[in-house]
């Protein structure tokens with residue numbers, strides 16, 4: 242069986258977006274997917290909210306269940322990545338040890354820390370969850386009543402309280418180019434010779 246991680250569409254990679262609810266993971270994932278498809282890549286998005294309605298249906302929010310959810314996403318990411326697919330994961334993934342475990346397992350792995358301060362998240366309150374969580378009505382709500390372990394060495398960090406979505410996506414694209422997962426759109430004159 243051939244492993245096609247060096248096909249015409251390029252090497253596969255998993256781009257793993259981690260961060261609190263409402264920080265901007267899905268927004269960045271969708272825009273990045275659109276950009277990469279236009280650039281000729283085969284792309285899949287594994288969105289935490291969607292995964293929890295099928296692959297991880299029935300799992301809750303204990304550390305054990307969260308770890309199981311992340312390992313399942315990591316397993317699918319590995320299969321896709323080794324077949325040359327650019328896989329974008331958008332999942333809170335609050336625990337560092339399991340993120341690092343899937344990183345080791347997948348190999349071609351770019352971790353993006355989607356950062357936004359709690360103050361701004363509760364101002365945005367995209368899904369109305371922060372108000373509830375802060376009233377103590379949601380147990381195990383990451384960042385409020387459940388831990389979030391920040392990445393120590395993410396390949397990319399975006400600060401969505403200070404950047405537009407396009408700026409944040411641009412940072413990820415620049416890193417993919419630097420790591421040669423993506424052809425630079427325009428090589429600088431000196432590099433073209």
Ligand code: ADP
Pocket residue numbers: 260261262263264265266267268269331365367400401402404405406407409
């Ligand atoms: P998550 O997937 O992390 O739960 P969402 O993508 O659903 O978060 O929501 C993020 C919200 O923040 C959206 O309303 C989006 O328009 C807004 N936003 C503002 N700045 C940014 C940015 N730089 N990147 C991503 N989203 C941003």
